[in-house]
Amino acid sequence: MTLPRLPALAALLLVGAAPAMPVTPFAVGALRGTLRADTQTLARLSPAAEPGFSFVPTAREAERAGDGYNHVGDIDIRLRSGNGPWRDFGSAHRRRPIRPLPAVRGTIAAADITATMGDGIPLAVERRWVVAGGALGLRFRLTNRSNAPVEIGGLGLPMAFDNIITGRDLDQAHAQSSFADPYIGRDAGYLQVTRLSGKGPTLLVLPGRDTPFEAYAPLADAADAPAGSVFTEKTPREQTFEGFYDWLVHSRGFAEREWRGAGEQWNLPTSRTIAPGASIEIGLRLVTAPSIRAIEPTLIAQRRPVAIGIPGYVVPTDQPATLFVRAPATIAVIDSSPAGALSVRRDGTVHGWTRLAVTSHGFGPARLTLRYADGQRQTVSYYVIRPxxxxxxxxxxxxxxxxxxxxxxxxxxxxxxxxxxxxxxxxxxxxxxxxxxxxxxxxxxxxxxxxxxxxxxxxxxxxxxxxxxxxxxxxxxxxxxxxxxxxxxxxxxxxxxxxxxxxxxxxxxxxxxxxxxxxxxxxxxxxxxxxxxxxxxxxxxxxxxxxxxxxxxxxxxxxxxxxxxxxxxxxxxxxxxxxxxxxxxxxxxxxxxxxxxxxxxxxxxxxxxxxxxxxxxxxxxxxxxxxxxxxxxxxxxxxxxxxxxxxxxxxxxxxxxxxxxxxxxxxxxxxxxxxxxxxxxxxxxxxxxxxxxxxxxxxxxxxxxxxxxxxxxxxxxxxxxxxxxxxxxxxxxxxxxxxxxxxxxxxxxxxxxxxxxxxxxxxxxxxxxxxxxVATYLVDDPIFGWLGFGGAVTRDGGDVTIRPRDGARTRLFVAPAGQWITLEAGRIAAARYTPADGTIVLTLDPADAHTPRARLSVIRTTPRGHDYAPTTGTAERGGVTLPLGTGPTEVTLSPIG
Missing domain, CATH: 1.50.10 (Glycosyltransferase)
Known part of the structure; x- marks a missing residue:
């Protein structure tokens, strides 16, 4: 497609307070932006409806224009030939002129950036900004121009989004700054860039083919980095600046050096070898979700694998968990690491989602790897705890x-x-x-x-x-x-x-x-x-x-x-x-x-x-x-x-x-x-x-x-x-x-x-x-059905029963009824809900030496629905006091009116 060129005035408006340097404007989908003409790195990235906001540090473009400052569009590489030492090369470390390449159809800008990667690099590096499926794409081609195989042990793409709060008051920070949060999930991984205000749109950075999100590593402060490292950033890290990170496609070179002795990584560190004369390509796509809550629907629309864990990814060994998966390809194999830490059973489908029943064993971090029929791999990180x-x-x-x-x-x-x-x-x-x-x-x-x-x-x-x-x-x-x-x-x-x-x-x-x-x-x-x-x-x-x-x-x-x-x-x-x-x-x-x-x-x-x-x-x-x-x-x-x-x-x-x-x-x-x-x-x-x-x-x-x-x-x-x-x-x-x-x-x-x-x-x-x-939540979701957060759900005819395992067992929310049930004394062993008439029946633990009675309160939390009251007990201090027996005690809560 032929991209429209913005007039000079529009380009200046997009740049705003950025430096007076030539820029290349672009408009792709719901994004508008500019590339610096000298480096072809991203100088501005704005929602089409809000050109005054930028996801990248546009306001600091002038002060960050020199050597050692990373931008989206830069690349870092750690490589070695044969059994030689790892060597680092990076496009931002010491800037040198790049050689523009012809912009063919669908290309916004292209360049051979080998010269700015550093002396002695055995690879030729080309970068292209493209329109890919209606989205903004960033692609790199790495070609081995030497006579020996080259092993890539560190391949990083700096994610330099505007999380710099320095010099901004709270109002300015919420209006102008963003935080980036990673899903380090290999081929299904992504980065979400959310504004401090919580408003949409949200920027999503998605992997292209052969660009797994393997690790997320901080770019070290340049002043503290070891000699020879280019995985650094000159903007000083401080309380007002968390720092920038690299999206690492490969990380074995770090696992063998800086990370030696660390705990287990989110994913197994890998490397990749390029034969003499051969090339590899990696890339990312940048799209927007209209809001934070729309991130997963946007990922589905972009044909990305999506996993949703209920109640989450921390699994006590006495609680069930469910993983709902939606992906373009079927799941071929499911692996657990460590072996046996997570047991997974396929449990049918619901509204297009594959339902996986997950049980846990042991203690500590565990990883599920979903291998899809199209060759992609998705990792989901769990933590197993005791009851x-x-x-x-x-x-x-x-x-x-x-x-x-x-x-x-x-x-x-x-x-x-x-x-x-x-x-x-x-x-x-x-x-x-x-x-x-x-x-x-x-x-x-x-x-x-x-x-x-x-x-x-x-x-x-x-x-x-x-x-x-x-x-x-x-x-x-x-x-x-x-x-x-x-x-x-x-x-x-x-x-x-x-x-x-x-x-x-x-x-x-x-x-x-x-x-x-x-x-x-x-x-x-x-x-x-x-x-x-x-x-x-x-x-x-x-x-x-x-x-x-x-x-x-x-x-x-x-x-x-x-x-x-x-x-x-x-x-x-x-x-x-x-x-x-x-x-x-x-x-x-x-x-x-x-x-x-x-x-x-x-x-x-x-x-x-x-x-x-x-x-x-x-x-x-x-x-x-x-x-x-x-x-x-x-x-x-x-x-x-x-x-x-x-x-x-x-x-x-x-x-x-x-x-x-x-x-x-x-x-x-x-x-x-x-x-x-x-x-x-x-x-x-x-x-x-x-x-x-x-x-x-x-x-x-x-x-x-x-x-x-x-x-x-x-x-x-x-x-x-x-x-x-x-x-x-x-x-x-x-x-x-x-x-x-x-x-x-x-x-x-x-x-x-x-x-x-x-x-x-x-x-x-x-x-x-x-x-x-801490509480148990009983939910009837229109997509996933009956769910328990903190307890196990069973159905018997028209009744739904949840048995809390949240640890306290003193708080329960029955979402369909809008009832928040709390006990200052006593514990809930089970709750049975009957949707037909709204009745809730609690089963309470027996009395013990220090708890001869229960103290119960029921509050309606939603504007619609009924108030509830227990059919027994003595009103006291805004709640109800109930004697507990030597065995379980049942309490019926009924709608009023």
């Missing part, structure tokens, strides 16, 4: 035994305590130059005791509860939180601090203590960081719930004492740490439950005080375009609390906008690592043993950002995308728990490590959200 009851039991044991710190004559007052743990060294971290990590506060130090506390909410263990009562009484209230008349005086930043004059032999290696992180006693005692207050409020709130709903578990104080301290902690935050309260707090969702409990208990004055303080915050957020700030330039920590208070005070439009922003950085992809993995990339600096800017897998953002998505799904059960992403984050956030109960802060995503960080760090901030929200 959730066993997982939570191990977490509680580990935290209250191996992390328990007491009786050591600690001069900092950290006794009793649960401190950060180094799983690699098998020891408690009681001294650390980042003093909060050893100081029980801030996220990196409070994470372990918060996790231990939240474990008791759904899995109370008397011995553990007794220890945590002591921790709260003697250390949190006695040391971290200071009494000031009837109010909480504040929450310290750290109990541990740096004072070499007082403790001359304590701080080893003085060079490590020169950083700002080595707080003095005055700095550590500061009350002004509001992010610390939810940690303490959680401790009080969990013990209140246990004291109120169970017999004999909490003995030091009554429930009023704990709920009162929880309320005073909120008031103290607003009084003593007002600056950061303008932002949402991680774990701040607990404040809504504290408010609701105050109301249920008749503590009206205290509740009114909290509600008035929170309304000021919500009113402020409702007036902002993007109210998601934090102490960082961009963050994914505040959105969950912001969403909840906006909903509470009736700012529904702003709450919906908050939800859509979350979807912009929280993807749904067929990988345990990236599915529901809300973007985090700098907190290894503050809570990890190996600190660096690096995409973190299932840091605490995964579970925290699931909270608004769960709430939104309960309001709109037709939007399955919300539930899939939320459940991915919920379950992804507990893959951090090892088989012995140790819980890591996060997984290192870069392929040179691919392991869990050895520090427990801030894991507890994410486990808070898991314990807070």
């Amino acid at each position: 959730l009851d066993a997982t939570m039991a191990a977490l509680g044991r580990f935290a209250t035994t191996r992390q328990w710190y007491e009786g050591k004559g600690d001069p900092f007052g950290r006794t009793p305590a649960i401190l950060t743990y180094d799983h690699e060294a098998q020891r408690i971290v009681d001294v650390e130059p980042r003093v909060w990590i050893a100081g029980m506060s801030d996220e990196g130090g409070a994470g372990s005791w918060v996790a231990a506390m939240m474990k008791q909410l759904d899995h109370p263990e008397p011995v553990e509860v007794a220890k945590l009562e002591r921790l709260v009484d003697e250390t949190v209230v006695g040391r971290l939180q200071v009494a000031d008349g009837p109010h909480a005086g504040g929450v310290r930043k750290s109990l541990f601090y740096y004072d070499p004059a007082r403790f001359p032999t304590l701080y080893r290696d003085p060079a490590q203590w020169k950083s700002w992180t080595a707080w003095s006693v005055r700095q550590a005692g500061d009350l002004g960081r509001s992010y610390n207050y939810p940690h303490v409020a959680i401790g009080h709130w969990v013990l209140y719930r246990l004291a109120r709903n169970h017999d004999g578990l909490v003995t030091r104080h009554d429930w009023r004492w704990y709920l009162g301290w929880a309320q005073r902690t909120i008031v103290a935050m607003m009084r003593d740490a007002p600056h950061y309260t303008q932002f949402g707090q991680m774990e701040g969702n607990v404040f809504l439950d504290i408010l609701a409990d105050l109301r249920r208990e008749g503590m009206t004055v205290e509740a009114d005080t909290v509600e008035a303080l929170m309304r000021r915050r919500a009113d402020h957020w409702a007036g902002l375009r993007y109210p998601f700030g934090s102490e960082m330039a961009w963050d994914s920590t505040g959105q969950p609390e912001v969403y909840d208070w906006l909903r509470h005070f009736g700012y529904d439009r702003q709450a919906v906008q908050t939800r859509e922003v979350i979807l912009g950085y929280d993807p749904a992809v067929p990988s345990w690592g990236y599915n529901g993995n809300a973007r985090r990339y700098w907190d290894f600096l503050y809570g990890g043993k190996y600190p660096r800017i690096e995409r973190q897998i299932h840091h605490y953002g995964s579970t925290n950002n699931a909270l608004p998505l769960f709430d939104s799904f309960r309001r709109d059960p037709a939007d399955l995308h919300l539930l899939r992403v939320a459940y991915g984050g919920l379950m992804g956030g507990i893959t951090n728990i090892d088989s012995d109960g140790f819980a890591s802060a996060a997984f290192h995503a870069w392929p040179d490590r691919m392991r869990w960080d050895p520090y427990s760090g801030d894991f507890g901030m994410g486990y808070f959200a898991h314990a807070y929200a």
